[in-house]
Amino acid sequence: MIDFARVQKELVECSKDSEGSGIKVSPKSDDLVQLFGTIPGPVGTPYEGGIFQIDITLPEGYPFEPPKMQFKTKVWHPNISSQSGAICLDILKDQWSPALTLKTALLSVQALLSAPQPDDPQDAVVAQQYLKDYQTFVSTARYWTESFAKASTRGIEDKVQKLVEMGFPEAQVRNILEAVGGDENLALERLL
16 A cells, blocks of 8 residues: 555655755646656756656555656666666666655666666667767767757747636746646646
C-alpha cells in the first residue's frame, strides 16, 4: 500500500526548494499515484538550459519499491531510450532504498545527465556514438535539447495570454504552465 502521507510530505519538501534546485514534482490527478516531475538540464552539459519532463508512477509498494520514471521530453543520452524515454539507473531498479525520496531520485536522474554511463546503456545507438564520435554526440544532444526541452518564450506568452483571456489569474497560469512544461491542454485541465 502506498504511503500517501509520505508522498504528500515529499511533495511539500520538493516545492520548498524548487526555486533553488529547479526540481519540481506535482500530482497529475488527486490520487497521487501519477506524478509529473521536471528537472533542469545540468550546467556545462549539452542539456544546459533545457527543462526535462518526467512521468512518475508510484507502485503499490512505494516507498519500499522504486517509483517508475520515464522521460516525457525526448533526450539524446546513452542511459535514456531515445524512443520511449525509459531510464537505466540503478536506484530506479535494484539499488532503491525506502530512505530515498522522489526528489533524491530526480536529483540522481539529473546527475545521470551530467555523467553518462555508456558501458551500461539503455540506448545502444546513442552509447556507440558517445564512445566513437563524442563531438557528434554532443551536437546531437544539444540539438535535441534545443528542439524538445526549451519552450520558446514567445509561445509561452501566447499561451499565458489565451488562458488569462479565459478568466484565470496570470500568476496561477504562469506557475501551472511552468509546472507542466508549457503544455497548454494539461495546464487548462489543472486550472479547471
